[in-house]
Amino acid sequence: MNMQIVSHVPLAPKVWQMELTGPLTYNTVEPGQFLQVLVGDGQTHVLRRPISIGYADPVAERLTMVYKIVGQGTSELSQLAAGDTVDVLGPLGQGYPLPQRSEDVLIIGGGLGVPPLRQLAATLHQQGHRVHVVLGWAEAADVFWLEHFASAAQNVVVTTDDGSFGVHGTVMDGVKQLSSAVQRVYACGPKPMLRSVQRWAAGVGIPAWISLEERMACGVGACTGCVCQTKAGMRRVCADGPVLPADEVIL
C-alpha cells in the first residue's frame, strides 16, 4: 500500500520521525504492531525494513513512526521529504495483550524501543488503566516524545546512562524510583534491557510481555527467517510476535 509522507523531521541525532497518511485501517492497529517499509523501488534493497507503529491516529488519519539511521536502508529513507510516497505492508504482527480489568501497568522502554510504547500508553490510558512509565536512553540528546507519555501516564521516570538527564543509570534504576505496585509489565528495547526486565519480572512474580527484534525477510510468517527460541520451541518474531510473554522467551 502506498502512503504519503505528511512530515519528516529529525527528533534526535540520527533519529527521524515520519508521519504518513493513506489507506490504512488506523483504528484496528494494535499497540506493538509494525510496518514492513520498502526502501526506494525495492531494486537495490529487496527486503523491506520493519519499523514499529509509534502512533496511529484514526481521526486525523495519520500514522507516526520513528527510526534511527543504522545502515543503507534507513539512510535512504531519511532522504525522503513531505509529499513523497512510501510503500508499506501492515499493520503486521501480534501487539501487546491489554488487561481486561482496571490495572496499574508498568511500561519500560529503551532507546529505539520507545516508539511503539507511545500507542500502548495512550490506549491503556484511554481504557482507564493507571500507566507508569520508565524510559531510558544513552544521554540527554537522545530523549524524545516525553510529552506524549506524560499525557497518558501517572508518572514518567527517565534514565540516562551518563546521568545527563533524569536518573543516572539504566531503566532498572528507574524502576526502583516507582512507589506504586504494578500488576503487569510491558517492555521494548535492546536485548540486554529485555533480559533485565525478564529477570526482574520473574523475580517479583509480575507477568511481563516483551517486544523482540530480529532481522526480517517476508515479515508475514512465510519464510522462518526471523525465528527466536522459546520454551515451547521456535517462534516467528514477525507473525507470532514481535510481542511475546517474557516468561516463554529464551533471550
Ligand SMILES: Cc1cc2nc3c(=O)[nH]c(=O)nc-3n(C[C@H](O)[C@H](O)[C@H](O)COP(=O)(O)OP(=O)(O)OC[C@H]3O[C@@H](n4cnc5c(N)ncnc54)[C@H](O)[C@@H]3O)c2cc1C
Ligand atoms: C518488529 C521490529 C520493529 C522495529 N521497529 C523499529 C523502530 O520503530 N525504529 C527503528 O529505528 N528500528 C526499528 N527496528 C529495527 C529496524 O528494522 C532496523 O534498524 C532496520 O531494518 C535497519 O535497516 P538498514 O537497511 O538501515 O540497516 P542494515 O544495513 O540492514 O543493517 C545495519 C545494522 O542494523 C542492524 N539491523 C538490521 N535489521 C535489524 C533488525 N530487524 N533488528 C535489529 N537490528 C537490525 C544490522 O545488524 C546492522 O548492524 C525494528 C525491527 C523489528 C524487527
Ligand code: FES
Ligand atoms: S520474516 Fe519471514 S517468517 Fe518472519
